[in-house]
Amino acid sequence: MIEVKKVNKSFTLFNQNNAKITVFKNLNFEVNPGEIVALKGPSGIGKSSILKMIYGSYIIDKGAIIINNKNIATLSAQEILKLRKTSIGYVSQFLKVIPRISALDVIMEPLLNSGDNKNNAYKKSIKLLKDLNIEKNLWHLSPLTFSGGEQQRINIARGFIKDLPYLLLDEPTASLDSRNRDIIINLIKAKSNRGVSIIGIFHDEYSRKKLNVREIDLNIETKH
Amino acid sequence: MIIPLLKVTNLSKSYDNIVGCKNISMSLYPGEVLGIVGESGSGKTTLINCLSGNLEPDRGKIIFNINNKKTDFLNISESEKRKFIRTDLAFVHQNPRDGLRLNVSAGGNIGEKLMSVGYRHYGNIRSLATKWINKVEIDKSRIDDLPITFSGGMLQRLQIAKNLITSPNVIFMDEPTGGLDVSVQARVLDLIRSLVNELNLTVIIVSHDLAVIRLLADKMIVMKNGTVIESGLSDQVLEDPQQEYTQLLVSSVLHV
Numbered sequence: 162m163i164e165v166k167k168v169n170k171s172f173t174l175f176n177q178n179n180a181k182i183t184v185f186k187n188l189n190f191e192v193n194p195g196e197i198v199a200l201k202g203p204s205g206i207g208k209s210s211i212l213k214m215i216y217g218s219y220i221i222d223k224g225a226i227i228i229n230n231k232n233i234a235t236l237s238a239q240e241i242l243k244l245r246k247t248s249i250g251y252v253s254q255f256l257k258v259i260p261r262i263s264a265l266d267v268i269m270e271p272l273l274n275s276g277d278n279k280n281n282a283y284k285k286s287i288k289l290l291k292d293l294n295i296e297k298n299l300w301h302l303s304p305l306t307f308s309g310g311e312q313q314r315i316n317i318a319r320g321f322i323k324d325l326p327y328l329l330l331d332e333p334t335a336s337l338d339s340r341n342r343d344i345i346i347n348l349i350k351a352k353s354n355r356g357v358s359i360i361g362i363f364h365d366e367y368s369r370k371k372l373n374v375r376e377i378d379l380n381i382e383t384k385h
Numbered sequence: 386m387i388i389p390l391l392k393v394t395n396l397s398k399s400y401d402n403i404v405g406c407k408n409i410s411m412s413l414y415p416g417e418v419l420g421i422v423g424e425s426g427s428g429k430t431t432l433i434n435c436l437s438g439n440l441e442p443d444r445g446k447i448i449f450n451i452n453n454k455k456t457d458f459l460n461i462s463e464s465e466k467r468k469f470i471r472t473d474l475a476f477v478h479q480n481p482r483d484g485l486r487l488n489v490s491a492g493g494n495i496g497e498k499l500m501s502v503g504y505r506h507y508g509n510i511r512s513l514a515t516k517w518i519n520k521v522e523i524d525k526s527r528i529d530d531l532p533i534t535f536s537g538g539m540l541q542r543l544q545i546a547k548n549l550i551t552s553p554n555v556i557f558m559d560e561p562t563g564g565l566d567v568s569v570q571a572r573v574l575d576l577i578r579s580l581v582n583e584l585n586l587t588v589i590i591v592s593h594d595l596a597v598i599r600l601l602a603d604k605m606i607v608m609k610n611g612t613v614i615e616s617g618l619s620d621q622v623l624e625d626p627q628q629e630y631t632q633l634l635v636s637s638v639l640h641v
Contacts, residue, residue, distance in 0.1 A: 175629035176636060217618060219625040238604045238618045239387075239414050259578065259600055260571045274582055 163192040163215060163327060163358050168224035170207070170214060184210055188224070190377050192358045194326070197349065197372050200362050202379035208362045209254070211379075212329040215360065216251050217241040228327060246275060252320035254331045256304060256312045263301045265290070268318045275323065282322075289318045294344055309336040317345060321352065328352060330361035334368045346371045388450045390415045390587055391436070391555060396445030398431050404611040405431035409445070411606060411616065413555070418581060418588045420602030420619060422595065422634070428611040429591045430559060436589065437557045438470045449473065451554045472502050475553035479560040481540035485532050485547065491518065492528040495547050502551045517546040521576060538569035542576060549580065558590040562597060574600060595638055599623055607631045 168188040174180045184207040192198045200208040213219040215226055217233050226233040229248055233241065245251075258267050265286055272282035290300055293314045299307065304315045313336050320328070333349070334342045346368055353359055353372075363369050369376065389412035398405040406428035413419050421429045434440040436447060438458070447458040451473055461469070478484040485494050495514040496504075504510050515525050521542035523535075532540055541561065548556060561577065562570040578601055581588060592598055598605055598619055605623075606616040607630070615628045626632045 172625075175632050213624065218620045220617075220621065220627065238616075238621075239417065241618060242417075242603055259575050261575050270582065 162194060162227075163360065164225070164227040165190050165211070165215070166225045166227065168214065168226065169222040170210060170219065171222055192360055194356045194358050195353055197353050197359045197361065197374045199369050199372075199374035199376050200360065200379060201376045206379045208379065209331055212251065212331055212360065212362070215327075216245070216249060216329055248325055249327045249329065250320045250323065250325045251329045252317055252331060252333050254335070256316040256319075258304060260303055260305055262303060264295065264304045264307070264315050265300045267304060267315060268322055271319060271323050285322060286318070289322060292344065292348065293318055294341060310338065310341060313337060314341065314345070317348070321348060324355070326357055328357050328359045328361075330359065330363075332362050332364055335364050342368065343371075387414055389413060390417075390450055392446075392448045392450070393436065394446040394448075396432070396435060396442050396447065398435055398440060398442040404428070405440075406435070406608070407611040409613055411613070413587060413589065413604075415587055416585045417604060418586075418590065418602045420598035420605035421589065421591045421608060422593060422598055422605060423608035424593070424634075427608040429608055431611070432608070433557050433559060433589060433591055437474055437476050438466060439476070449555070472551065473554045475548035475551070475556045477544055477548050477556065477558040477561050479563045481532075481537070481544040484544040485540065487532045489531070490529050491523070491532055491535070491543055494532065494543065495550055498547050498550055513550060517550045518543075520580075521546040522572075536569075537565055538573060541565060541569075541573050545573075545576065545580070549584070549586075552584075554587060556586055556588045558588060560592055561590065562594070563592070577601060595623060595635065607634065 165188055168185055170185045171181055171183040174182070190198070200211055202208060210219060214221050215228070215233065221234050224234070228244065231240070231244060236244065268286040268289060269282040272285065273279065295311060295314060299311065304312050307315065313333070317333055330349070334345050337345060349359065349372060363372070363374070391413040393409055393411050396409040397407050409432055421432065423429050431440065435442040442459065449456040449458055456469055458466070458469070476484065489497065492511065492514045495517060496510045499510050499513060515528060518525050518528050523539055523542055532543060535543065562573050565573060574597060580586060581601065590601060602619045604617065605619045606613045607622065607628070608614065609630050615622055615626065615631045622631060623635055626635050
C-alpha cells in the first residue's frame with residue numbers, strides 16, 4: 162500500500178526573484194494492493210510531481226509518504242536506492258538511455274542489476290519484447306533511433322520487467338496507436354491482478370475506462 | 386545495517402591561506418557511484434586527491450571498511466598506506482597520459498599493474514591482460530603496441546583497464562571523459578557504466594558535466610568554495626535542487 166499523508170510541496174526558484182510556487186497543500190490519498198489510481202487534472206497541476214515525490218526524486222516540504230512501512234521523506238539516499246530496487250518501478254514519460262546500448266540490454270539491465278542471471282534475464286526480456294510487438298530486427302539496435310511509440314514501449318518494458326509491488330506510470334499510453342495501447346493496457350491489468358499497487362497518469366478516457374481506475378481529481382484535492 | 390565502505394568526517398585541506406576543501410563529511414556504500422560536481426576551484430580535485438592518498442589533509446578522518454577490515458587511512462604507516470593504495474584503490478586520470486607509461490606497450494602497462502599486487506606468472510599476466518584489452522574494446526592485436534599509437538579514446542579505455550584489472554575496492558575518476566571528443570565520450574561512458582554494473586564497482590567520479598553524473602552516479606554532492614552545499618540522490622539533486630547555486634548549475638545546462 163502507498164499512503165500519501167498531509168503532504169505539502171512547493172518550489173522556490175532562487176534565480177527567478179525567489180518565486181515560490183506552491184504545488185500541494187495537505188495532499189492525502191492511498192493506493193491499495195491491486196488498485197489502479199489515475200491522477201487527473203489539467204497540465205501543470207502536479208501529476209508528474211506526485212509520482213516524483215513517491216519515487217524520491219522530489220523532496221516534500223511536510224507530511225509523509227509511506228511505502229512498505231517506510232516514510233520516503235525520512236529515508237537516507239541509500240535507503241531510497243534500496244527501496245527502489247526492491248519495490249518501486251517507475252516508467253517516465255520519455256526514455257532516457259545512452260547511445261550504443263541495444264533495446265534488449267536496456268530491458269535486461271534492471272534484472273541484471275538485481276543479480277538475476279543473464280540467461281534468465283535474456284529469456285524474460287525477449288518474451289516482453291514479443292508481447293510488446295517490437296519487431297525482431299530492432300532488438301539489437303539502440304532505441305534512440307526508434308519512433309516515439311517504439312521508445313515508449315521499450316521504456317515500459319524496462320519498468321515492467323521486474324515483479325515489483327509498486328508501479329508509477331507517467332503517461333504510459335501516450336504516443337501509441339490503438340493496437341499497441343491495448344497491449345499496454347493488458348500488461349498493466351496483469352500487473353494489477355497480481356496485486357501490484359499502481360499510480361498512473363493516463364491522458365485518455367479510453368485507457369482509464371479499460372483499466373477500471375479510481376480517479377483522483379487534483380482540482381478538488383488541491384483546493385486549499 | 387550495512388557499514389559504509391568509506392566514511393569521511395570533517396575533512397579539511399588548505400594551501401597556505403587558500404581553502405582547498407573544508408569540513409567535508411560523507412559516506413559511500415558498496416556498489417554505489419558518487420558524483421562530485423562544482424565549478425573550477427570548488428575543491429573537487431582536492432577532495433578526491435585527499436581520499437585517494439595523493440594529498441595529505443590538514444584535519445579530519447577517512448575510514449575505509451573493506452571486507453570487514455577497518456582502515457584508518459590517515460593514521461596508518463606510510464608503507465601500509467602505499468600497500469592499501471596499490472591493492473584497494475584505483476585512480477583514473479582525466480588525461481590518460483598521466484595514468485599510463487607511454488613508452489611501455491599496452492599489455493606492459495596492464496602487466497605492470499598486476500605485478501605490483503603480486504602476480505608473477507608471465508602466462509597468467511598475459512592472458513589476464515588480453516582479457517581486459519578485449520573487455521575495454523581494444524582489438525587484442527594491439528596488445529604489444531605502444532600507447533602513443535592509440536587514439537585518445539583508446540588511451541582512456543586502456544587506462545580504465547589498467548585500473549580495474551586488480552579488482553580495486555574504490556575507484557576514483559577525475560573527469561574521465563573530459564578530454565574526449567563527444568562521439569568518443571559516449572563510448573567511454575557506456576563502457577564505464579557497463580563495467581560498474583557488471584562488476585558492482587564502487588566509484589567516486591568528479592565531473593563538471595551534469596549529464597555524465599546523471600548517467601553514472603547514484604548519489605551526488607555539489608561543491609562550492611571548498612564546501613559541500615548540497616547532497617543526495619542524483620536524480621533528486623538534479624530535478625529538485627534545494628540550493629540557489631545548484632539551481633543555477635542545473636538551469637545553465639543547454640539542451641539540444
